[in-house]
Amino acid sequence: MKRMMMYVVLCSFSFSLLMGCGKEPAKQMSDQQSEMNAIGNPTAQDVLSMDANANILMYEDTIYHAGVPWVEALQLTKDVQLTEIRRQSKVGTDFQNGTANQLEAGTKIFRVKERNDILIAETEKGDIRFYQLVEG
Structure with a gap:
């Protein structure tokens, strides 16, 4: 039972970690896109x-x-x-x-x-x- 509980906790933690990492690049791309929109020739x-x-x-x-x-x-x-x-x-x-x-x-x-x-x-x-x- 302890082994099963440890496996569930480990899988949940790994899944959470992977999901968190997966969202960060998308956020970074969004931030970069916003920055690119703000950069341009002087008005x-x-x-x-x-x-x-x-x-x-x-x-x-x-x-x-x-x-x-x-x-x-x-x-x-x-x-x-x-x-x-x-x-x-x-x-x-x-x-x-x-x-x-x-x-x-x-x-x-x-x-x-x-x-x-x-x-x-x-x-x-x-x-x-x-x-x-x-x-x-």
């Missing part, structure tokens, strides 16, 4: 909440940021015009493609020949370089 709201004076624009659902020192040091050649700024907004949640917070509506935006992650805005005060902000 206009993200950038402006860190620096209200940041000079940004949105092109093809991606935020571009001006004032990156190493970008300013590059030798770049302005290529074809891609778009122009359609609207200006200081509110990050209002951003959509063609929105900038400091550039005026009508500002022309150009691609550069040397890189795919930099755009140039042509303004009356001179060209401004914008670097693509992506997670990665």
Whole structure:
């Protein structure tokens, strides 16, 4: 009888242990999925909440940021015009493609020949370089 009772307790404990271990990976996957959903490219709201004076624009659902020192040091050649700024907004949640917070509506935006992650805005005060902000 003692042997039978010990066997039942041991089986119950083993089963509980296995069930507990089986649930943990599923929970971990759920946590990882939630974390993956939270990770992504910075939004206009993200950038402006860190620096209200940041000079940004949105092109093809991606935020571009001006004032990156190493970008300013590059030798770049302005290529074809891609778009122009359609609207200006200081509110990050209002951003959509063609929105900038400091550039005026009508500002022309150009691609550069040397890189795919930099755009140039042509303004009356001179060209401004914008670097693509992506997670990665």
